[in-house]
Amino acid sequence: MSKYWDAIIIGGGAAGLFCAGIAGQLGKKVLVLDHADVLCEKIRISGGGRCNFTNLHSSPANFLSLNPNFVKSALARYPAKEFIKLVQSYRIDYHEKHQGQLFCDESAHQIIQMLLSECKKGGVIVKHPVTVQEIKQETGGWSVSTSAGIEKSKSVVMATGGLPVPAIGATAYALDIAKQFELMVVDPRPALVPLSFTADAFANLNELAGLSLPIRISSGSKGARYGACRFNEDVLLTHKGLSGPAVLQASSYWIEGEAVHIDWLGAVEVGSHFNCDELFNNEDNRLKLTETILASVLPQRLARSFAQQKNLLGRKWAEVSKKDRQALKELITNWSVKPAGTLGWKKAEVMLGGVDTKELDGQSMMSKKHPGLFFIGECVDVTGHLGGHNFQWAWASGHACAQAL
Template identity: 80%
Template structure:
């Protein structure tokens, strides 16, 4: 074809399709290329199949980046309220869950269908499965060589996402292109991912797999890549280690070799920030066994495991020395454990790291030193907290790019 596109978008996921639809409706000639047989798979499997498509409380504070200010412009121009209006215009029923998280009532497929409809309104051409074999810049045009021929364009938008869930076709292609054009890339690693443990302090908790409870968790440090964090969320014990929202959140801040800290009683609003002292100093507990006292504030099986770990199983509280009480208090309120690692890309929900935001214009998503080359969505060094924030970044960065094309 001799047609010169206004933009070729590489990647037909959330950010790519959203950007394409907006740009197309602004009378731009847009071509979307994707190597997958089926588009939108990551959207389809998100939120347990109901797609946690945004969060009512999205703000820059919900994102990790070496430059935390980078997200401000895009999020301000396209806030969650704007995407909610779009969802409402398609009469997609949704509901709010924990902490502002919004989910489709029926199916994530409704969001995918909406994105395709938006592209159709803008006469966007979507081709898949097509493999982009190379991207180059020649005579003030971008040239994309594919397994189906050569396409030329005024701009190229990289929207291939990150490395999580390789089973549905995740690749590092956007990062490879960034490196090809000498853009710095922050080393990627799995985020929002369960943590695994070796034996040791964790050993007698393995048999409690499946147990879930609200806790307070801390990870990271002031000197680490993204600083320190504190979350009040649910924790899930698994056969391999720890999961659940609390641990997924903490995993984004955790650094290999460091510990995480858990206060098993410190879930705000659930146990009312109950302290060990309140429980331990209650005179009515003197003749109760250690495990029954603990079981009044945590699941019975976990109470038994903690009492057993400190050799206090079956012992009446009046018989437990001040020293042993202090040891138990430390265990419950400042449980510090060193994860062996994460469960990797297969279990990660998003990617940390990516194209260095210093290389990009925060208002347009264009590479500062390469006119017409854009990066949007997950491939950028912007990672949201759990709960719809990463989708909101896809919409916001796609919007900024579409209006810059």
């Protein structure tokens, strides 16, 4: 006969192991099952191998969900500072990069070892590779049939993540289980993913590949599933179009068929006294060339390209009509391009959509219809912005679940 567990956690990634470690240390008998030969591959490859494990400024405003209020309870009870304390207790050195993003100084492997150590402290049993074949609700508990036998438990926690990076074992298993138990699922799609563009969209910029600069990017619309966004981030011009953090952020809000809008001067305004209107109306610039004026706030190659697009290259500012100045300003501050699509699950960092939060209790992550069935981490319809917020959701939702267990 198998041991009777307090909780069986399906998925040995960030949310699953973190939840298991806490629950185990609270005195629960916990079993973690995972189908992978090597655990935590998504952690290992994250942040360029250094794991952007949280963000100093993580708040409900950094998450997309059909119910934006759902994240508030879990994030309030386990904010970023609590995970940072845990990291510090393991003497893992880290640094802040951009807008509160925290990375390990050495390796993402340190975070993985920390999670496994926390599980060990709690007496958690981790079995892998094990395939889960069936999950059944029984009187007073749950039965989980696996390739290694049948396990019985008071509770089952689904922590199998989402669909991105299928090469490292990503599946829709948590969503399949949700549907099996008649829970609503918000259709998933790739997020924090590069956007693809047609060659025509970049006819005027295809010689600028390799150029990177901070911009302000806007995407989505008020009536869309997750609304609209505006980010101040870096963009990278490539031979195929646009890439970089700005495009990844915009992709989460982008809707097929719509354009994304770029203010190439927007980021210049942040934290400076720069005024766009003054730049285009300043008569002290009368004798300067148009591209010279633009190059005072933009990379020289980009400045020349914009001047050329409006046939103003080599022309003194005094020779440029008010109408042409306005057209140039509109081009630069509200540049519009329509993506052809995304690069899909292979290139996506996270998943939009998942188990509908209407089905779950925000205090515990438990199904309202099926007591003892929990969903945590990426498989829930909660998606963070770029920069450590998705890991923070893994920690916060895992903590909420562990407390409830």
